[in-house]
Amino acid sequence: MEKVRTAEELAAQQREISVAEFFEKNRHLLGFDNPSKALLTVVKEAVDNSLDAAEEARILPEVFVKVEMLGEDRFKVTVEDNGPGIVKKEIPNIFGKLLYGSKFHQLRQSRGQQGIGISAAVLYAQLTTGKPTIVESKTSPRGTTKIFHIKIDTLKNEPEILKEDEVKNGLKHTGTRITLEIEGKYVQRYHSVDEYLKQTALANPHASITYISPTGEKHEYRRAIKKLPKMPKAIKPHPYGVELGILMRMLKSTPYTKLSSFLQNEVSRVGSTSAEGICVLAGLELTRRPQDLTHEEQERPLKAMQKVKLMRPQTDWLSPIGEKNILEGLKNMIKAEFYTARTREPVVYRGNPFQIEVALAYGGELKEKQDAEIILMRLANYVPLLYQASSCAITKAVTKTNWRRYGLEQSGGKGMPHGPMLLLVHMASTWVPFTSESKEAIANYPEIMKEIKLAIQDCGRDLLRYIRKQARARRESRRLDIFQKYLPLVIENAEILAESKKKHNIEPILEKVVNADLIEEEEEEEIVGGENEEE
Amino acid sequence: MKKSERNEIIEKLTQIGKDVIQAVERSEIPKIEIPSRTTSNIVYDPEYLCYVIGDKKVKRSAGNIRHIRRLAQLLRVARFCKEEMQKSLRHTTKRELYYISESWEKGLKFDEQVESDNIIEDIEAMIGRPREDFRIIPNPRGSIYGDITLRYTTPKGDVKEVNCLDTPDGQAIGPRISEAEIIDCKADKVIAIETSGMYNRLMEEGAYHKFNAILVNLEGQASRATRRMIKRIHELLEIPVYIFTDGDPWGLHIAMVIMAGSAKSAHINRQLATPDAKWIGVTASDIKNYKLRSDKLKEVDYKRIKELSKDPRYKKDERLKKELELWKNLGKKAEQQALLRYGFEYVVEKYLPTKFKELG
Structure with missing residues (x-):
């Protein structure tokens, strides 16, 4: 017969619902739902940390990312930055403790809002491969490199240091290198690490990113601008937005x-x-x-x-990428024919200041996929959003815009437009309202939708002007070709017909013809039919 | 064709080129004007009893992106026709011209024959002459039989004469016969016949002799060359012209086109139409009176009757109007050959003499 359990026993058991178990039950919320997404999330957490670290120290970020394939579903991820490094005693806490130093209570535009934190990646590595995460860090140029092999004590949510070392010839400069061994799956295209890093480089034109993919390809995204974005300041929550x-x-x-x-x-x-x-x-x-x-x-x-009637929250502490910087980033990344960008003034939704930026690149190398859907890049606080596109406010604003008005193809005037275009939409906010904990889609608040649409329309109008100008130029050049071809034939045949001995100079007439305003078109002659008399 | 007439046509073609060159010399954008052949510019001339072209003109300008190629092509065609008229005795069909354009300067080649056909009509309208006059010819259709002597020039340039009575099946009205000079004619009337069957019947029954007539085989709707031949004989010799067709609205309209021209040839109808020609039949009344074997009118026939009833060319002629009405009520049509129920000779012995008496 089954033994009756005491309340004490049950309570003890309850305590054992550890972070590990919590993680296992909620991995989908944390971005580890499947092996390919897990690989992306690990890279993403590490890169976000690296960029944050450098920027906070006002250093132009240089991030090195290497993903190696160790086995069919096993990968080694290495991410290194040129940040200020981490002081020795903080290293175990940052990497070995879930929710440590979380930016959760802080209202500041930050990447950190995006994920659960780097410690979740450490835990994921440990749960899938049993391997500790290696953290190397150096805080002064001439100092030593501290090396930690860290695991998380999943019962206590405390760091477990397996190995600690300090070497002289470690990292070349200040910064941090983290190496994780995880179970994962490498995919290409839309939801890939490749795409994420490419978009990250685009969203962070002040950063240089070097990436070596599992296939050994080296991608180097050099910084397009040499100025750091202004540091967004933390603000106190506004009563209208506080939860x-x-x-x-x-x-x-x-x-x-x-x-x-x-x-x-x-x-x-x-x-x-x-x-x-x-x-x-x-x-x-x-x-x-x-x-x-x-x-x-x-x-x-x-x-x-x-x-209570209150003033709107401060909006001047947001840090958008900026029109000029986005354009530099786009030009750096894509050889297009036309670029435009808009950074809207900051506004507020439910007490939270936010700012929308839209940029687009058109034509050029994008023409390779002329008839395909446009490429849409969604960004929130400098971080690319790769999943759940269809439920995102950005996608909705794009598909509800009539792009035919702006010279693109779009069946029925709604849905994703087609054409050689990359469209980037960035939302900067102290609090980006994600649709779910996985933080991959922006909720569609009317204020946010409205701002995105307005920015899109501004850029769309620029695009239309360009497309019109191109069409006009094409027409003009076709016109010139036709006149240059046929005017000599008109005059030469007229000379022969008229038995003119003199050869006439075509140039003055050609000039006149080309510069003349379009002569009003004659109505097309309608030839009388019927009464087929012959032939 | 007389040399003076030929020179006049060459001069008219040359003038098209001169107009363009004059504009160039004045540093103006060259353009030419062509009498418009749109429906809105085709008017019925009650005096001449045919469709003619109105005063509306269309411009073809070197300054218009949609005109300049056609302008160049028009000049090239005019140049071609002039050169051929000057250096050879050749005639060119419309189809041939379309192919010849392949050899021209790049860009002038016609993509479709309808382009070159239109340009030929443009030139016709500009110089007011049918294209046969600048030697662009249709496929020959129609022939002539009877005591008429024509002087023509062989392709080699020899001048010869032919009496159409000496030809076994009648003389085909081809390019050389179209241009031939009428030397002599003993006949005192022209009978134009719609079908080859009836044409042969009249030949074999000696109608040319009995009626002292020239027989013309129309082979359906009369070609422009045939219409011109009929007009020339009529005007030169001042003899009446009779038209003998099938007994349906289509046959009647074959007669009408000979009398009043077609809308499509409005720009040259004054050179083609024989307003004095008379339609013999077979009339709707004939079907009734002669109890001819007939077929029921079909929907297209009724539609045609309706169209013709509105046509200004029919409005003037009470007799034709009445016949159209009668057809509608009768609901029947008959072929010329239906008269053969009374024997081979009947047409010549009874039907035609009666008709000549009626028509005067």
């Missing part, structure tokens, strides 16, 4: 002891008058200790905040 969970955490951890000072100091755009208004509406005293609010009470200021 209950975040507010609850903020209330618990605030150093302020009065609700009114909490409101004035921990969220933006709230002064003493507004703070009072919120407290009155919430039915809470101004002097209540924020830490002491009950669960039910915590919800009340949130509701009250939505009813």
Whole structure:
């Protein structure tokens, strides 16, 4: 007979629902749903970290990525950067502890919002191959390179250091190198590491990326501009956009002891008058200790905040790629005939500032796929989005735009347009609203859709002007060809017919003919039919 | 064709080139004007009883992207015709011209025969002469039999004469006969016959002799060369012309085209039409009166009757109008040969004499 278990036994078991188990159950949320996506996610987390590290230290990023195939489904991923390096004591925590230093509570435009963090990649490596992750880091040019072999203690969510070393001749300059051995699958085209890195280079024209693919091909994306984007600053959440969970955490951890000072100091755009208004509406005293609010009470200021009239959040702390930089990046990447870009002014959705950028490249080498659908690149905070295109606000805005108006083919005036074009749409925001935890598609808030559409229309109009100009030039040159061909034949035959002894100079007439405005077209002669008398 | 007439045509072709050169010398964009052959510019001339072309002209300008090639081609065709008229006795068919264009300067080649055909009609309209006059000829259709003597020039340049009575099956109206000079004619009327069957019947029954007539085989709708021949004989000798067709609206219209020309040849109808010609029949009344073997009119026949009833060429002639009406009511049509129910000789012995008496 089965043994009856005690509450203590069950509780002990509960504790054993470890991070590893959590990971296994939620791998699809974290970007590890299948081997090919897992490979991409590992590369993505490491590259995001590298770019962030360099930028925060105000160093122009140089990232080296190598993916080697060790077996049919086994890969070694190496990512190295020229960042400031990581101090020795932080290395185990950053790589060996899930959710450590997470940027989750921070409202700042950052790549980090994109994934669960590099430690998830470390865990994935350990779970699929049993291998530790090797981290090498150097913090001063003449210093030593620290080497750690790290695993995660999945029961305690603590780093487990298998090996620690310090060598003199390690990395050449400051920075970090991370090497992971994982189970994965290498694919090419749309959802590939190749495509991700290419798009990353495009979205980060200030970065140089070198990539050696599993097939041994070396891709070098050199930086198009030598200026770092401005550092986006963290802002306090705006009352209109704050979510209950975040507010609850903020209330618990605030150093302020009065609700009114909490409101004035921990969220933006709230002064003493507004703070009072919120407290009155919430039915809470101004002097209540924020830490002491009950669960039910915590919800009340949130509701009250939505009813108080407040200034819009600051928008000037966003860091868009910038029209000029996007164009440089595009020109660096693609030999097209025409480029244009728009960075819209920052605006707000649900209390979150955001800024939309659209750029396009048309013609040139893109003509190889003349009749195919356009290439759409979706970016959020400098990071390419490769999956879930169809549910993304960017895709929706693109397919709901009538591209025929802008000179592209589009069946029925909706859907993905066809033509030799690459379209890039970037959303920069302190909080990108993803449709799900996997963070691959932007939710379609009306404000966001509207901004994307407006930016697309601006670029579309530029495109149309170009296409029209091209068509006009083609017409003109065809016109010239025809006149140059037939005018001599007209005059020569007329000379012979008229028995003219003189040879006439064609040039003045040709000039006149070509420069003349299009002579109004004669109505086409309609030849009388019927009464077939002969032949 | 007389030498003076030939020179006049050559001069008209030359003038097209001169107009272009004059514009060039004035530093103007060369353009030519062609009488428009659109339906809107074809008008019925009640005085001359035929369709003629109105005053509307179309321009063909070297400054128009859609005109310049056709302008060059028109000049090239005019040049070709002039050169052929000057240096040879050759005649060229429209189809041949289409192929000859392959040898011309690059870009002038005709892609389809309809292009060269249109340019030929442009030139006809510009110089007011049918294309046979500048030696672009149709495939011969139609022949002539009777006591008429024609003087023609052989392809080698020899001048010879032929009496059409001396030809076994009648003289085909080909390019040389079309241009031949009428030397002598003892006949006092022309009978133009729609079908070869009836033409042969009249020959064998001695109609040319009995009626002192020239017989013309139309072979269906009369070719322009045949129509011109009929007109020339009529005008030169001042003898009446009779047209003998099948008994249906189509036959009647064959007669009408001889009398009043076609819309398609409006620009040269004054040179082709014989307004005084008379239609013998077979009329709708004949079908009834002679109890001819007949077929029911079909839908296309009724449609044709309706079209012709609206045609201005029929509006003037009460007799033809009445016949069209009668056809509609009768609902029947008959061939010329239906008269043979009364024997071989009947047409010559009874039918035609009666008709000549009626028509005067």
